Amino acid sequence: MSRWNPFPFVGQYDFDAQRVKTAWPQLHLCDLEPLPQSTALLQAWALFHSGEFQKACQAGLALGLVGLNVANKATCVYATYLEDNEVTRQALFMEAAQRAEHHISQEPQNFNAYYLHAYALGRYSQSISVAKALAQGLGNTIKTDLEKVLKKQPKHVDAHIALGSFHAEVIDKVGSLIGAMAYGAHRETGLELLDQALKLHHAATAGMVEYARAMLMLDGEAMLAQANLLYQQATQTTPLDAHERLELELARTELAD
Secondary structure (H helix, E strand, O other): OOOOOOOOOOOOOOOOHHHHHHHHHHHOOOOOOOOOOOHHHHHHHHHHHHOOHHHHHHHHHHOHHHHHHHHHHHHHHHHHHOOOOHHHHHHHHHHHHHHHHHHHHHOOOOHHHHHHHHHHHHHHHHHHOHHHHHHOOHHHHHHHHHHHHHHHOOOOHHHHHHHHHHHHHHHHHHOHHHHHHHHOOOHHHHHHHHHHHHHHOOOOHHHHHHHHHHHHHHHHHHHHHHHHHHHHHHHOOOOOOHHHHHHHHHHHHHHHO
16 A cells, blocks of 8 residues: 555644543534444544544454455545545556445445445546446445435434435536436425535535535536625635545635635
8 A cells, every 4th residue: 555645734633532422422413423332443433533644544454344444434424535646546546446346245234334435436526527437337326325314313414415426426427317318316305415515414514515515516606696605604614533524625625716
C-alpha cells in the first residue's frame, strides 16, 4: 500500500479509544454504526476520526471481518477528499467495494456493509462518469444496496443522502424519462430523501452539500440562490471529527465556485 496523502488539519481532531466511545452517538449519528465492543476496533475508529485514514484502514484490515467497515469507510473518505490521482482514486474505491461485497457475503445483516458497497461504487461511478457507470449496470446495484439499508435502518442519514443523490445524478445524466423507466429515478423522490436526511440530522454537512448539488443538477440556475444558502449553512457547522471537517471544506469550495 503506497503512502496516502496526509489529512491537512492534523492534530485538530485527536481521538483515542475512550474518547471515541464517549462520543460515539454523536460521531455515528449519520451511519448508525453499532458501538464496538473491543478496544482494538475502537482504536481503529479513533484513527479514522482523527484523520489518520491510512492507519485506520490498516488497523481495520488487521482485525478481519469486524474491521472492514472502518477500513472501507477510511478508504472511501480518503479517496473522495484527499487523493489527487484519478487512477489511484478509482482503484481505492474498487478495493473498498470488493471488500464490502465480501463482507456482505459473510454478514448479510450488516447494513453498513451494504451502505459502504454502494458508497464506494457511487464514488467510483462519479470518477469514471455516471453515464459510463450506468452502462456497466452499477446504477441498479447502488440503488438496491441503499434501499436495503433504509429498509433495515429507516433513520440512516447517510443512506438517505446517498440515495437522494443517486436519483439526482441519474436524472441529470440520462433525463427524467429514461431515468424513471430504466433506473427508477425520480426528481421528487431524490429531493424528498435529501430533505428527510436533514430532518433526521439538521446539521449534517454532507446532507446540505449533496442537497445543494442535487438542486443544481435538477433545476440549474433557478435553484442557485437556495443551493448557495445550503452551502453557507454547511460552512457554519462545527465539525466533530476529521471527516466532517473535510465535508465543511468541500462546502467552502463549492460556495466559492
